[in-house]
Amino acid sequence: MAAQDIEHLTPSEAAAELERLAGEIARHRTLYENEAAPEIDDAAFDALVRENAALEARFPNLVRADSPSLKVGAPPSSQFAPVRHGVPMLSLDNAFDDDEVAEFTARVRRFLKLGADEPLAFTVEPKIDGLSANLRYEKGVLVQGATRGDGRTGEDVTVNLKTVKDIPHRLTGKGWPDLIEVRGEVFLDHEGFAAMNAAAEAAGTRTYVNPRNAASGSLRQIDPTITARRPLRFLAYAWGELSAPFAATQWEALELFKAWGLPVNPLSVRVDGADALAEQFAHLEERRPKLGFDIDGVVYKVDRLDWQQRLGFVGRLPRWAIAHKFAPEQARTILNDIEIQVGRTGALTPVAKLAPINVGGVVVQNATLHNADEIARKDVRLGDTVIVQRAGDVIPQIVEVVLDARPADSVPYAFPEICPCPLKTAVARELTAAGEETVVRRCTGELACPYQRVEHLKLFVSRKAFDIEGLGERQLSAFYEEGLVREPADIFKLARNEEALAVLREREGYGETSVRNLVAAIEARRAIALARFIFALGVRHVGETTAGLLARDFEEADRFLDACKRAAQAQPGRDYFDLAVLEGIGPVNLEALIAFGRNGPFEDPWTDAPLAEKIGQSIPRLSKPVRARLAEHFGDWTRFTEAVRAAADHNAGEAFLELSRGQGMGLVAAQSLATYFAEPDNAARVDRLRAELQVEPAEKPKSDTAVAGQTVVFTGALERMTRDEAKAQAERLGAKVASSVSKKTDLVVAGPGAGSKLKTAADLGVKVISEDEWLALTAGT
Numbered sequence: 001m002a003a004q005d006i007e008h009l010t011p012s013e014a015a016a017e018l019e020r021l022a023g024e025i026a027r028h029r030t031l032y033e034n035e036a037a038p039e040i041d042d043a044a045f046d047a048l049v050r051e052n053a054a055l056e057a058r059f060p061n062l063v064r065a066d067s068p069s070l071k072v073g074a075p076p077s078s079q080f081a082p083v084r085h086g087v088p089m090l091s092l093d094n095a096f097d098d099d100e101v102a103e104f105t106a107r108v109r110r111f112l113k114l115g116a117d118e119p120l121a122f123t124v125e126p127k128i129d130g131l132s133a134n135l136r137y138e139k140g141v142l143v144q145g146a147t148r149g150d151g152r153t154g155e156d157v158t159v160n161l162k163t164v165k166d167i168p169h170r171l172t173g174k175g176w177p178d179l180i181e182v183r184g185e186v187f188l189d190h191e192g193f194a195a196m197n198a199a200a201e202a203a204g205t206r207t208y209v210n211p212r213n214a215a216s217g218s219l220r221q222i223d224p225t226i227t228a229r230r231p232l233r234f235l236a237y238a239w240g241e242l243s244a245p246f247a248a249t250q251w252e253a254l255e256l257f258k259a260w261g262l263p264v265n266p267l268s269v270r271v272d273g274a275d276a277l278a279e280q281f282a283h284l285e286e287r288r289p290k291l292g293f294d295i296d297g298v299v300y301k302v303d304r305l306d307w308q309q310r311l312g313f314v315g316r317l318p319r320w321a322i323a324h325k326f327a328p329e330q331a332r333t334i335l336n337d338i339e340i341q342v343g344r345t346g347a348l349t350p351v352a353k354l355a356p357i358n359v360g361g362v363v364v365q366n367a368t369l370h371n372a373d374e375i376a377r378k379d380v381r382l383g384d385t386v387i388v389q390r391a392g393d394v395i396p397q398i399v400e401v402v403l404d405a406r407p408a409d410s411v412p413y414a415f416p417e418i419c420p421c422p423l424k425t426a427v428a429r430e431l432t433a434a435g436e437e438t439v440v441r442r443c444t445g446e447l448a449c450p451y452q453r454v455e456h457l458k459l460f461v462s463r464k465a466f467d468i469e470g471l472g473e474r475q476l477s478a479f480y481e482e483g484l485v486r487e488p489a490d491i492f493k494l495a496r497n498e499e500a501l502a503v504l505r506e507r508e509g510y511g512e513t514s515v516r517n518l519v520a521a522i523e524a525r526r527a528i529a530l531a532r533f534i535f536a537l538g539v540r541h542v543g544e545t546t547a548g549l550l551a552r553d554f555e556e557a558d559r560f561l562d563a564c565k566r567a568a569q570a571q572p573g574r575d576y577f578d579l580a581v582l583e584g585i586g587p588v589n590l591e592a593l594i595a596f597g598r599n600g601p602f603e604d605p606w607t608d609a610p611l612a613e614k615i616g617q618s619i620p621r622l623s624k625p626v627r628a629r630l631a632e633h634f635g636d637w638t639r640f641t642e643a644v645r646a647a648a649d650h651n652a653g654e655a656f657l658e659l660s661r662g663q664g665m666g667l668v669a670a671q672s673l674a675t676y677f678a679e680p681d682n683a684a685r686v687d688r689l690r691a692e693l694q695v696e697p698a699e700k701p702k703s704d705t706a707v708a709g710q711t712v713v714f715t716g717a718l719e720r721m722t723r724d725e726a727k728a729q730a731e732r733l734g735a736k737v738a739s740s741v742s743k744k745t746d747l748v749v750a751g752p753g754a755g756s757k758l759k760t761a762a763d764l765g766v767k768v769i770s771e772d773e774w775l776a777l778t779a780g781t
Ligand code: IVH
Pocket: 090, 091, 092, 093, 125, 126, 127, 128, 129, 130, 131, 132, 185, 237, 238, 299, 318, 321, 323
């Protein structure tokens, strides 16, 4: 059925067609997978799957419980299974001008000891700005697809990659090795990106700022039917593991890929000699705006594979290839308006509303303006002509104002003093803990502000928090307005709330399947890991990492909540903070200062001794630099003693200090949690949420291992595990992982290429071991 036919189907016709497709696809799958007796070829089978996906995209409420798009075994959890790359997926060095390209080609010649007139061929390939993927074919059948990840370990996104129509499920032709991993770029072209954003806008779900983010978001969907609806493309340009070599040159490899049904970029060429590179670069740069997809440069590769082999790698970058980057794309347009968006914590972000302008193929209408100070610094005014820039994965930016084109009657932009939210609160500049002004301006409505509440609900259901599929911005805003979901606990009450479900059906137009799916998605999250629970509270300064550390420290939700509530009653006052946030004053010095502030003596001891000396005489525990720092800050004895006495009067209680001493915590995060829980409404809201959930205790780090309690630093290349794996393992075994070597480091694990950290370790006499020794040390635990 063609796309235009799908447009004209009625819901009942569509339902009948979906039923037919579910039966057909299941039958062909069995014939192919279990009986090895296919009745139709891959292309015909793919056409059925695609038709099903297109229908589901048009009628999301009709997706069947037994839909073939759900059948492929979507992973149950939010994470994809890790895939270890047998051959690492590396990156490319960059050249930003002709000189750097000349250096590259000269280096190649030198390394290969080529005479000046010995021929040296290169391939020139557009560098598509998407994300790379690894496709593993065994006996010509696609058995696994993975993302690049950190280069050594990627994510298993087989099911999702299989929905990309450019990717053959079987290689055609002949001559492919029994095992071949084909690598290439997954991306969205401009047309696909625009269509996807238009659909998202119509559905009220989130739109993406650029094709690269959209492609990445689309590929990493938990639900492959969503990926299937995105017009992702794929172009092959490299390979990983092989059972046998299959080509002598890069060019031959690309030709073979084509013969096996793998798409390769038709714009790639082979050239002889380095002189031709600049010509090709100029040619592609000129065509760039009309290509229909984003390229951010051109890749030059030495064509002969035996030479590639000889050239090898410097660190993680091949010596045989380089990416010659283009300058970011720019265009001129008019700034029509500045919209103020209210974020989850009330921060106000100005967004430039531009007269729509095509910047290198993508229509840009919004650009970031960061904050009020940035607007003032650039003196951006309504009606100005501005230069907009779009580069790779960054949000479009305003580079500068074209002053020559400024209207004569323009006036400097005045940042609003009243928040655009329904509460119309006064806008306040945010202060640091020490009371200094920051660039951030906030709505002071906090939880009374519906904008902030909806933003918090969005965070709550997001991937890193409760990860609830089917609750997007549009649904949450609608539920909020209907009064169905005003706080997180309400989400879990939805399923039991017949009245709410009736509203979904009647007013929001949900079909039975959609209601069922939503309820199931919510129920699946009733049991939740402690770290996610903490992160999802959305407390300022408590991000994913801090939440993870808190979960490990407290292990159980109730212990954590209890500690926060006690800390809320033991918060220090402002005077304490003024002292605590002075640079260089650690917790130990602070304690000494507070002890002095409590008891004195405060009489000025020697009238003409320098202040630093007086401070040292009174509090001998303070180090020289700290005495100097305090003297510099306070200037005279009276000011110093008054500040310290005031801090002691407003000292933090033990419960607060306890919270602030946790790993990865500190005064700011502790203060943020304490302030949050000091607000009775917040505490009550958390309790209502807690009552709906089963919060799973965090795994306790081990204390009986060889490395428990030690501070470990990993440096250099690890060959048997990724950095993330090494870190996770060390932490599981009760060690602390640090990023730099200091006196506090107990152990340095060094791989090849380790540099300055190794030297520091030697200087400080810190023990250094190899990766293998580390594995032996931690084996069996
Ligand atoms: S070759 C060891 N060829 O650019 C070399 N990469 O900066 C492996 N890319 O991760 C990469 N087009 O995502 C290669 N024709 C091309 C490419 C290309 C785009 C991307 C790819 C890679 C990144 C490296």
